[in-house]
Amino acid sequence: MDVGILSYGLYVPRRRLQRNSIYQTNRWYAPGLGGLAKGEKAISNWDEDPVTMAVEAGRYCMDGIDRGLVESISLASTTLPFADRSNAGIVKEALNLSDNVMSADCTGSLRAGTSSLMHALQNSAMALCLAADRRKSKVASTEEMNYGDASAAVLAGSGEVIAKYLGGYSKSIDFVDHYRETGADFDYAWEARFVRDEGYQKILGSAIGAALEKLGISAAAVDHAVISVPVRGVPQKLAAVAGIAPEAVADSHMATVGDTGVSHPMLMLAMTLQNAKPGEKVLLASFGQGADVMVFETTQHLPAVNQRQAHFIQPGLPDTNYSRYLFHRGLLDIDKGMRAELDEKQPGTSLARDRKTVLGLIGGKCSESGIVQFPKTDLPVNTLSRATGTFEDYPLADRVAKVLSYTADRLAYSPDPPSYYGMIDFNGGGRMVAEFADIEEGEAEVGREMRMVFRIKAFDTLRGFRKYFWKAIPVQRGES
Amino acid sequence: MTSGIKDKVAILGMGCARFGERWDTDADGLMVEAFEEAIADAGIEVAQLEAAWLGVGFDAQSTGPSGIPAAVALRLPDIGVTKVENYCASGTESLRGAVYAVASGAADIALAIGVEKLKDTGYGGLPTRTRGSRWDMIGVTGSAPGNFAQLASAYGAKHGIGPSDLKRAMAHVSVKSHANGAKNPKAHLRNLIDIDKALNAPLIAEPLGLFDCCGVSDGAACAIVTTPEIARALGKTDIVAIKAMQVVSSNGWEMQSDQWDGSYLHTTRVAATKAYKEAGITDPRNQLSLTEVHDCFSITELITMEDLFISQEGQGWKDVLDGLFDADGKVPCQIDGGLKCFGHPIGASGLRMVYENYLQLLGRAGERQRQDSPTFCLSHNLGGMPSQNVSSVSIIGPLGV
Numbered sequence: 001m002d003v004g005i006l007s008y009g010l011y012v013p014r015r016r017l018q019r020n021s022i023y024q025t026n027r028w029y030a031p032g033l034g035g036l037a038k039g040e041k042a043i044s045n046w047d048e049d050p051v052t053m054a055v056e057a058g059r060y061c062m063d064g065i066d067r068g069l070v071e072s073i074s075l076a077s078t079t080l081p082f083a084d085r086s087n088a089g090i091v092k093e094a095l096n097l098s099d100n101v102m103s104a105d106c107t108g109s110l111r112a113g114t115s116s117l118m119h120a121l122q123n124s125a126m127a128l129c130l131a132a133d134r135r136k137s138k139v140a141s142t143e144e145m146n147y148g149d150a151s152a153a154v155l156a157g158s159g160e161v162i163a164k165y166l167g168g169y170s171k172s173i174d175f176v177d178h179y180r181e182t183g184a185d186f187d188y189a190w191e192a193r194f195v196r197d198e199g200y201q202k203i204l205g206s207a208i209g210a211a212l213e214k215l216g217i218s219a220a221a222v223d224h225a226v227i228s229v230p231v232r233g234v235p236q237k238l239a240a241v242a243g244i245a246p247e248a249v250a251d252s253h254m255a256t257v258g259d260t261g262v263s264h265p266m267l268m269l270a271m272t273l274q275n276a277k278p279g280e281k282v283l284l285a286s287f288g289q290g291a292d293v294m295v296f297e298t299t300q301h302l303p304a305v306n307q308r309q310a311h312f313i314q315p316g317l318p319d320t321n322y323s324r325y326l327f328h329r330g331l332l333d334i335d336k337g338m339r340a341e342l343d344e345k346q347p348g349t350s351l352a353r354d355r356k357t358v359l360g361l362i363g364g365k366c367s368e369s370g371i372v373q374f375p376k377t378d379l380p381v382n383t384l385s386r387a388t389g390t391f392e393d394y395p396l397a398d399r400v401a402k403v404l405s406y407t408a409d410r411l412a413y414s415p416d417p418p419s420y421y422g423m424i425d426f427n428g429g430g431r432m433v434a435e436f437a438d439i440e441e442g443e444a445e446v447g448r449e450m451r452m453v454f455r456i457k458a459f460d461t462l463r464g465f466r467k468y469f470w471k472a473i474p475v476q477r478g479e480s
Numbered sequence: 481m482t483s484g485i486k487d488k489v490a491i492l493g494m495g496c497a498r499f500g501e502r503w504d505t506d507a508d509g510l511m512v513e514a515f516e517e518a519i520a521d522a523g524i525e526v527a528q529l530e531a532a533w534l535g536v537g538f539d540a541q542s543t544g545p546s547g548i549p550a551a552v553a554l555r556l557p558d559i560g561v562t563k564v565e566n567y568c569a570s571g572t573e574s575l576r577g578a579v580y581a582v583a584s585g586a587a588d589i590a591l592a593i594g595v596e597k598l599k600d601t602g603y604g605g606l607p608t609r610t611r612g613s614r615w616d617m618i619g620v621t622g623s624a625p626g627n628f629a630q631l632a633s634a635y636g637a638k639h640g641i642g643p644s645d646l647k648r649a650m651a652h653v654s655v656k657s658h659a660n661g662a663k664n665p666k667a668h669l670r671n672l673i674d675i676d677k678a679l680n681a682p683l684i685a686e687p688l689g690l691f692d693c694c695g696v697s698d699g700a701a702c703a704i705v706t707t708p709e710i711a712r713a714l715g716k717t718d719i720v721a722i723k724a725m726q727v728v729s730s731n732g733w734e735m736q737s738d739q740w741d742g743s744y745l746h747t748t749r750v751a752a753t754k755a756y757k758e759a760g761i762t763d764p765r766n767q768l769s770l771t772e773v774h775d776c777f778s779i780t781e782l783i784t785m786e787d788l789f790i791s792q793e794g795q796g797w798k799d800v801l802d803g804l805f806d807a808d809g810k811v812p813c814q815i816d817g818g819l820k821c822f823g824h825p826i827g828a829s830g831l832r833m834v835y836e837n838y839l840q841l842l843g844r845a846g847e848r849q850r851q852d853s854p855t856f857c858l859s860h861n862l863g864g865m866p867s868q869n870v871s872s873v874s875i876i877g878p879l880g881v
Contacts, residue, residue, distance in 0.1 A: 339603060350613035407625075409626030409685040412623040421622050429738060446637035
């Protein structure tokens with residue numbers, strides 16, 4: 001049975017910060033950034049992090065696939081929120097995967113995503129490989145102009161693969177082009193010209209050549225070269241040196257999404273697959289203290305998955321609010337007011353008890369009355385029989401809901417005011433009062449279709465914890 | 481079949497502190513201010529009190545836990561003092577405790593006092609707080625205006641009322657209350673506003689603007705209750721009696737079943753139905769003289785007029801605009817200025833409403849006095865949020881009517 005990619009998914013946050021709006025604020029200090037002040041970059045909201053973004057890519061990737069078949073889950077990132085609490089394990093709860101899956105966090109390099117994918121492809125188990133990054137950058141830095149937020153997912157395994165794995169090649173070299181010490185906020189990067197010559201060209205360039213040679217594939221046969229290097233011209237140069245046709249070089253998406261760190265190779269791969277046809281060879285190359293190179297050949301199963309994934313790719317929303325962006329990354333000390341002083345301590349006991357309710361948005365369906373309720377309780381609402389324990393697990397996260405009532409609250413504290421929330425009714429039963437996320441003025445109305453997303457509910461800044469829960473976002477055209 | 485509370489308990493005396501931003505005093509001082517008025521009105525000695533109930537909403541802000549703060553502040557005579565908290569119905573709950581004690585024969589004379597010291601929080605609106613470990617993981621930490629604003633969206637959608645029509649009716653509610661509050665020396669906000677000021681105020685929680693929201697104040701109010709027989713023996717002639725006291729708490733039906741449409745207050749409808757039955761009222765629109773309802777927000781008052789069956793469902797906004805609830809209308813609402821002008825010191829509000837009805841029944845309301853000999857006077861509280869709440873409906877009137 002063929003081993004390879006079974007599905008893919010990608011999540012790019014809705015807001016797209018216009019690079020010129022960064023530049024206009026900072027040009028007094030750093031006029032040299034003008035050359036980068038073009039296009040836009042995807043920015044996550046205040047309540048997103050690599051865990052929540054990975055959940056979203058994972059959900060898209062698993063659309064139409066039985067989640068019960070997944071045997072392992074990995075989350076690759078250099079910006080994982082928890083140093084000691086399995087981040088992949090949180091994603092596993094949000095995706096309602098079986099308790100029997102293996103889970104692992106992969107970090108330490110921008111290559112972490114491709115390395116975990118390569119690991120997964122080396123055996124035939126069904127593995128959900130996720131990558132997500134949300135990197136901070138100093139104000140008025142090159143990184144600030146370049147870095148974007150996104151996540152990507154690849155489901156590896158055997159069977160009806162959409163892209164057969166032809167093989168891979170890895171190199172590990174402690175080449176320090178940039179680094180970030182544990183606990184530090186910002187990257188420290190060496191001169192770009194040095195990185196281009198000694199890193200991309202020597203290490204990654206030679207790895208591409210070596211991989212093709214090892215696998216016995218001619219460069220001319222490569223239909224898509226996904227070379228994840230966020231520097232204009234470099235992928236083209238590396239392809240040319242290797243003998244790959246210029247038209248095969250995949251778009252870096254720097255102009256629209258930005259450099260999304262660990263996510264980037266898989267994001268580029270997903271976007272490339274979206275436009276690929278069956279029977280094409282796809283080369284994936286990533287860089288970070290060495291290089292990973294993998295080659296795939298697409299199959300006749302690709303178009304069906306492409307069709308499924310196409311409606312998840314949402315249009316971006318241009319955003320020029322640079323100060324909000326800074327605030328959401330902890331780089332601007334906005335006066336939050338006394339209402340923000342609420343203690344958000346999370347008892348470990350209640351989280352353990354209500355793990356599935358909170359992280360999985362699992363409600364209950366009463367086996368006697370058929371009523372769907374969130375959350376589950378000992379006695380169902382409208383109980384006549386007084387029987388307890390009649391609720392069976394009923395997942396609500398993937399059900400579309402309709403707004404019954406709502407408000408835009410300017411009194412309650414929100415990092416993204418006003419705070420939208422309201423009561424929503426799920427198709428098929430069940431209701432809840434939910435916070436609304438990623439909603440713009442004029443998008444809230446009674447009857448509006450909403451879908452659920454996994455987000456940060458609140459930060460406990462006193463104890464260094466973040467609470468996750470589900471919020472509702474407007475269904476955009478084409479989705480549902 | 482229960483015989484109900486009607487005419488079993490009389491109000492012997494009442495008191496009400498001046499509501500407002502009382503930087504000068506704390507919860508103890510507010511309680512003393514209301515209590516001294518009530519005890520003088522009742523014409524009894526403090527030693528004659530046999531039991532007491534204290535209503536407080538946010539005890540951590542106001543008094544601290546237990547009934548002890550009232551016992552100490554008022555130097556009560558070694559009697560039981562029970563603190564009650566039931567969201568915004570806390571003041572009414574304290575009265576219910578005292579009334580039930582007298583009705584049961586457990587006490588001849590009992591005290592109900594409600595107090596709230598909100599202005600020690602440092603910010604406007606009610607204090608933010610947690611609501612238990614499970615809720616804190618899955619609930620929305622919104623605000624009171626945000627919770628009640630949702631009524632407007634669902635009410636407007638259900639009845640096909642355009643946002644500008646509804647906003648205008650809501651504004652009328654507040655303009656009317658300010659006109660009433662301006663005549664009340666104990667009210668916090670005594671300024672007149674016009675419709676444009678209300679319509680153009682900054683948004684607090686869509687569609688509620690600043691003047692759609694009640695004030696936030698410090699205050700206290702209290703009642704001393706006894707049996708009609710003891711009241712007569714103490715020389716009272718115009719005896720004001722309890723006609724009905726009903727409290728209904730949500731059991732999760734609104735929040736968890738899919739049957740509630742978000743446009744009305746289920747608990748208020750049930751409490752009103754029970755209270756009218758208890759008081760012997762069959763036609764509330766024509767039998768009620770006055771109402772003091774829980775106008776935490778203009779939209780709440782408007783919808784409450786329907787939930788109390790004074791207006792037809794979906795027609796309350798028209799009755800508001802027609803002036804039905806103005807001070808000179810058929811059924812005045814908030815003739816004292818309401819929560820809108822008194823603000824809403826949680827524990828005190830229910831008793832403050834009864835206080836106004838009591839004054840009106842005795843012809844002691846001064847400039848605000850209705851001249852048409854009020855009979856049934858209703859007060860209403862609503863606590864929590866529309867999707868899960870506690871509602872109370874109390875009716876008082878002349879003994880024997």
